Amino acid sequence: MEISKAEITSAAAAASASAAHNSNSPELRGAEILVKALQAENVKYVWGYPGGAVLHIYDAFYKQDTIQHVLVRHEQAAVHAADGYARATGDVGVALVTSGPGVTNAVTGIATAYMDSIPMVIITGQVPVPAIGLDAFQECDTVGITRPIVKHNFLVKDVRHMADVLKKAFHIARSGRPGPVVVDIPKDVSFNKTPYHGYPDKVEMRSYNPVRKGHGGQIRKALQLLLAAKRPYIYTGGGVILGNATSELRHLVDMLGFPCTNTLMGLGAYPATDPKFLGMLGMHGTIEANNAMQNCDVLLAVGARFDDRVIGNPKHFAQNERKIIHIDIDPSSISKRVKVDIPIVGDVKDVLTELIAMVNESSARPDPASLAEWWKTIEAWRGKECLKYDRGNKDVIKPQHVVETLYEMTKDADAYITSDVGQHQMWAAQYYKFNEPRRWINSGGLGTMGVGIPYAMGIKLAKPDSEVFCVTGEGSVQMCIQELSTCLQYNTPIKIVSLNNRYLGMVRQWQEIDYEGRYSSSYMDALPNFVKLAEAYGHVGMLIEHPKDVEPALREARKLKDRTVFMDFRTDPTENVFPMVKAGKGITEMLLGSEDL
Ligand SMILES: Cc1cc2nc3c(=O)[nH]c(=O)nc-3n(C[C@H](O)[C@H](O)[C@H](O)COP(=O)(O)OP(=O)(O)OC[C@H]3O[C@@H](n4cnc5c(N)ncnc54)[C@H](O)[C@@H]3O)c2cc1C
Ligand SMILES: Cc1ncc(C[n+]2csc(CCOP(=O)(O)OP(=O)(O)O)c2C)c(N)n1
Ligand SMILES: [Mg+2]
Numbered sequence: 001m002e003i004s005k006a007e008i009t010s011a012a013a014a015a016s017a018s019a020a021h022n023s024n025s026p027e028l029r030g031a032e033i034l035v036k037a038l039q040a041e042n043v044k045y046v047w048g049y050p051g052g053a054v055l056h057i058y059d060a061f062y063k064q065d066t067i068q069h070v071l072v073r074h075e076q077a078a079v080h081a082a083d084g085y086a087r088a089t090g091d092v093g094v095a096l097v098t099s100g101p102g103v104t105n106a107v108t109g110i111a112t113a114y115m116d117s118i119p120m121v122i123i124t125g126q127v128p129v130p131a132i133g134l135d136a137f138q139e140c141d142t143v144g145i146t147r148p149i150v151k152h153n154f155l156v157k158d159v160r161h162m163a164d165v166l167k168k169a170f171h172i173a174r175s176g177r178p179g180p181v182v183v184d185i186p187k188d189v190s191f192n193k194t195p196y197h198g199y200p201d202k203v204e205m206r207s208y209n210p211v212r213k214g215h216g217g218q219i220r221k222a223l224q225l226l227l228a229a230k231r232p233y234i235y236t237g238g239g240v241i242l243g244n245a246t247s248e249l250r251h252l253v254d255m256l257g258f259p260c261t262n263t264l265m266g267l268g269a270y271p272a273t274d275p276k277f278l279g280m281l282g283m284h285g286t287i288e289a290n291n292a293m294q295n296c297d298v299l300l301a302v303g304a305r306f307d308d309r310v311i312g313n314p315k316h317f318a319q320n321e322r323k324i325i326h327i328d329i330d331p332s333s334i335s336k337r338v339k340v341d342i343p344i345v346g347d348v349k350d351v352l353t354e355l356i357a358m359v360n361e362s363s364a365r366p367d368p369a370s371l372a373e374w375w376k377t378i379e380a381w382r383g384k385e386c387l388k389y390d391r392g393n394k395d396v397i398k399p400q401h402v403v404e405t406l407y408e409m410t411k412d413a414d415a416y417i418t419s420d421v422g423q424h425q426m427w428a429a430q431y432y433k434f435n436e437p438r439r440w441i442n443s444g445g446l447g448t449m450g451v452g453i454p455y456a457m458g459i460k461l462a463k464p465d466s467e468v469f470c471v472t473g474e475g476s477v478q479m480c481i482q483e484l485s486t487c488l489q490y491n492t493p494i495k496i497v498s499l500n501n502r503y504l505g506m507v508r509q510w511q512e513i514d515y516e517g518r519y520s521s522s523y524m525d526a527l528p529n530f531v532k533l534a535e536a537y538g539h540v541g542m543l544i545e546h547p548k549d550v551e552p553a554l555r556e557a558r559k560l561k562d563r564t565v566f567m568d569f570r571t572d573p574t575e576n577v578f579p580m581v582k583a584g585k586g587i588t589e590m591l592l593g594s595e596d597l
Contacts, residue, residue: 025195030159030185031060033196034123037166039066040199043094045085045461046070046123047078051098052138053125056190070461070490073482075102077454079109080480083118084455085462087441088416090244092119092173093458099125099187100138103145108448110180111149115445116265117242119178121169128188129157142184151179159192167200176210177330178242210329214346214354222300222325222342223358229298230370231377232258235281238265238444239303239328239348241437246270248352249302255359257371259378261289263304264429265444272433278378279387282310283581284426288381290579290587294320295377301326303348306337307445314338316586327351386579386592387430397547399424399499399571403431405551406469406497409558415467416441416459420452420476423505426577428471450479453496457483460492467495467558474500474527474568484537487564495557496566498530501573509576513597514583534566545570 028036034057038046047070050058061069072078075097082093093113097106103124113120127136143155152172154165162185169181226232234256240249246269253260253276260270261281270277279286281293293299293311299322304310311317314337326333326340327348334343344351389400406417417432418441419425425442434440441459443451456470470477477498487494507522531541540563544553550569557565579590591597 025197027193028196029056029060029191029193030156030162031056031190033159033162033194034166034185034190035060035064035067036196037163037199038094039064041092041166041170043067043092045082046094046096047072047081047458048096049075049078049098049102051102051125053099053127053187054096054102054123054190056187057096057123057125057185069096070486072454072486074480075105076109076450077480077483077486079106079120079122080112080448080451080454081458081483082120083109083113084418084441084451084458086113086118086120087455088438088459089462090438092121092170094121094123096123097125098138099127099142100140103140103142107145107149108450110146110182112443112446112448112451113180114149114151116238116443117178118180119173120180121166121173122180122182124182124184125190126155126184126186129186130188132186142182146182149180150182151177153182153184155184155186156189157186159189159194162189162194163196163199167203168205171203172208177333211345212329212347212350214327214344214351216354218342218344219351219354220358222344223355223362225298225323225325225342226256226300227362227364227366229296229366231295231297231374232256232300232366232371233292233296233298234258234260234300234302235263235293235304236260236266236269236302237263237304240266240269243303243329243348245303245349245352246437248349248356252352252356252359255356256366258366259292259375261285261292263307263310263444264442266304267429267440268434268437271435273435278382280429282307282587283312284430284577284579285587286382287384287386287579287590287592288378290581290590291381292378294586294588296322298322299324301328301340302352303328305333308337310587311338312581312587312589313584316589319586386590394547396572397544397550397569399427399501399569399575400431401547402497402499402550402569402571403427403471406471406554407432409551409554410467410469413467414465415439415469416456416463418442418452418455418459418468418470420470420472420479421447421449421506422473422476423501423509423575423577424471424473424476424499427499430577449476452476453480453483453487453494456494456496457487457490457492460494461490469495469497471497471499473505474498474502474524474530475504481533484534484539484564484566488538491562493560493562493564496564497554498566498568499571500527500530500568501571501575502527503573505573505575506577509580512576513580513591530566530568534564539564539566541565542567543570544568
């Protein structure tokens with residue numbers, strides 16, 4: 001996104017001029033202005049890791065007591081924890097890292113947030129302005145490195161710009177299509193003083209004005225299409241959650257009686273236990289969700305971006321000439337991968353509110369006979385029960401059984417579920433029925449192994465009375481396992497549900513299907529003793545090897561409210577995730593079980 005640096009400079013110059021006239025303005029260091037800005041933005045937690053370039057900032061943190069700094073064990077986890085906090089609360093997540101290696105360690109976290117459009121501000125230390133470009137100690141080109149993975153980034157070269165830049169950073173992060181914003185602060189800028197005349201209360205950027213309200217004419221056209229549809233389908237994604245529009249979505253779906261699906265990022269936007277919900281769609285979606293996508297005649301896409309994991313082979317998807325309506329706040333998301341008929345650029349909450357008002361005003365309703373016929377077809381697909389598995393197995397723990405048991409035990413509880421990346425992530429998405437938004441926290445776009453523990457600890461800090469479970473695999477969990485130490489220091493007792501299949505299971509599954517079972521480097525040998533490892537970090541470890549022990553173990557772990565518990569479930573190493581659409585196939589060309597291999 002382009003925001004002219006001149007705008008920032010001129011605003012800052014005006015600000016400093018007005019400050020010069022105001023002799024009462026106190027002189028503050030850049031680091032102190034940063035703290036004031038974070039306080040003005042109501043920031044309660046910052047996850048970070050210190051180093052030379054940010055020592056003035058850490059000193060300013062030491063002198064205040066409204067913001068809690070959480071010292072993580074690796075910068076990647078600082079960004080993930082702040083990201084998890086943002087996903088669960090809807091607030092901007094804030095992380096702080098030092099220059100050079102602090103920044104490069106944070107890159108994975110920033111890219112993860114960027115791919116899923118998560119509002120974040122990442123403060124990075126930089127070498128002093130005169131040293132920039134001189135291969136200074138711990139120097140790296142943060143603005144250059146992060147440019148492709150941020151919504152925007154700033155290098156603050158003058159302390160007089162500090163307050164203004166931070167105001168803009170928070171505004172950009174949370175408005176429009178949200179995303180991470182990096183603010184790179186050289187050490188001398190955090191040390192230098194300038195008169196401080198308060199945090200700006202308004203932000204104006206000529207070059208950045210995201211549209212909220214959709215075009216009335218387009219919404220009306222969409223309504224006409226929807227009401228005339230014979231086989232309508234509502235496909236919704238992360239945008240509904242990001243835009244806090246779940247109640248509007250539910251209202252619309254209920255009014256129309258249409259079938260509805262969510263992407264991996266949209267789970268919880270529509271209640272999974274409602275019969276109008278067909279389950280997740282896509283590569284590991286249900287038969288009914290994928291078949292409805294392929295066979296509908298009018299598709300309403302709401303805050304979803306037609307990801308390749310969702311539409312499969314675009315040629316196959318295009319075989320059906322359905323009419324597509326697409327609501328998205330980001331014009332660049334529209335017709336990016338799939339050509340749409342009625343684009344509506346706007347905020348999902350505003351647009352759905354208007355659409356609902358128009359439905360209310362209109363006396364027309366979808367033809368009940370066609371809709372009933374469509375539902376009959378869908379129920380036949382649903383009748384195939386594509387998520388059934390060997391439920392009664394008494395010998396080996398089926399991973400699906402662990403997730404289903406967790407769901408049954410916590411469905412009425414105040415619970416958050418994070419996950420890592422792999423088979424376990426898909427089983428969690430398929431078998432845990434999310435009825436509320438912001439309860440399912442995972443990395444969809446970048447698919448970053450290692451997010452599970454940091455996400456969970458970020459959420460637990462903000463929601464101390466909620467139960468937070470991290471469904472993970474023995475591969476992923478080792479990527480940020482050092483954060484068990486942070487969990488102890490900050491008393492964030494989380495419950496780790498590790499589906500330990502001794503394999504990089506998702507890789508093994510692809511090797512089984514596409515590489516004739518040549519399991520090249522996907523077996524996890526020499527795993528640590530996770531029980532002892534958990535204990536070494538001061539937590540509780542449990543080894544669960546038999547199906548009959550699954551439920552008692554989860555019950556026992558939940559009782560240990562104040563302890564972090566690592567549950568090492570030894571699951572079936574040969575289990576695969578079904579349904580599955582192989583790469584290059586159409587979304588209805590699903591493998592339904594091992595008999596299809
Ligand atoms: C192992 C693995 C397997 C996967 N398999 C699947 C699968 O089977 N099915 C699946 O669905 N995904 C799957 N994914 C996830 C997939 O890669 C994508 O992350 C996901 O499909 C994208 O979801 P989304 O379309 O909802 O987009 P998001 O990334 O959530 O994007 C949200 C969209 O909403 C828009 N938006 C944001 N805010 C607003 C607002 N206020 N108003 C309007 N619009 C807004 C944005 O501009 C954007 O276009 C898998 C990921 C992994 C790692
Ligand atoms: C950082 C990172 N490296 C590699 C991958 C590729 N990858 C996707 S799933 C997976 C295996 C995950 O193994 P595990 O955590 O044990 O989960 P399982 O699939 O066995 O449930 C790998 C290596 C990734 N997504 N992220
Ligand atoms: Mg595994």
